Amino acid sequence: MTSANNSQKPINIAVLTVSDTRNKTTDKSGLTLIQRLQAAGHSLAQHSIVKDDVYQIRAAVSQWIADQDVHAVLVTGGTGFTARDTTPDALLPLFDQVIEGFGELFRHLSYAEIGTSTIQSRTVAGVANRTVIFSMPGSTGACRTAWDGIIEQQLDSRHKPCNFVEMVTFHAATLPSA
Numbered sequence: 001m002t003s004a005n006n007s008q009k010p011i012n013i014a015v016l017t018v019s020d021t022r023n024k025t026t027d028k029s030g031l032t033l034i035q036r037l038q039a040a041g042h043s044l045a046q047h048s049i050v051k052d053d054v055y056q057i058r059a060a061v062s063q064w065i066a067d068q069d070v071h072a073v074l075v076t077g078g079t080g081f082t083a084r085d086t087t088p089d090a091l092l093p094l095f096d097q098v099i100e101g102f103g104e105l106f107r108h109l110s111y112a113e114i115g116t117s118t119i120q121s122r123t124v125a126g127v128a129n130r131t132v133i134f135s136m137p138g139s140t141g142a143c144r145t146a147w148d149g150i151i152e153q154q155l156d157s158r159h160k161p162c163n164f165v166e167m168v169t170f171h172a173a174t175l176p177s178a
Helices: 028-039 054-066 087-094 100-120 140-154 165-169
Strands: 012-018 043-050 072-076 125-128 131-136
Touching: 012 028, 012 054, 028 043, 028 072, 028 140, 043 054, 054 072, 054 087, 054 131, 072 140, 087 125, 087 131, 100 140, 131 140, 131 165
Parallel strands: 012 043, 012 072, 072 131
Antiparallel strands: 125 131
C-alpha cells in the first residue's frame, strides 16, 4: 500500500546488464529498467554492460556498493542455469544480508506469466553496505515483472508498512557525535 500523503523520496539507482551479446543499442532490458526507474522519479546513477563473468560482475557491483551516492543496483541477466549464467554466484558473496523474499515473490509472479519455466530463474537480492541489490533475468518481460510487481514499491518511500528507502539513504554522518 502506498500512502499519497507525502512525496516520493527519489534515490540514485545503477543498472547493470550482464550479457555476452548485448550492447547499449540492443540492451532492451536495461533500457526498460532505466525508463521505469526514471518514470518513478528516481535518478539513474550509472548504466553498464558487462560480460557474464563472475569477476566483471563483482567489480561493477562492488564499485557501486562502495559509492555512498548509489542507493540501489538493478542487475539484469545471467540468472539461469547455463554454464555462463553466473550472476547469483557473483552477487551472493557480496551481500551482508540476503533478501530471501525477493526470489520467492518474483517466481510467484512469474509463474502466472511463464508457468513452471520460472523455476529456471535464480533471481536473488540482498543488501551490501546499505545498498540494496536486485537481480533478475535478462528478458524485458522479467524486468517488467520484477520492477512493476516488487521493486518499484520497495524503492518508494511512501510504500507502507515498509520499504528500503530509509535504510539506503541513511548515512553514518547523520548520527550525533559521541
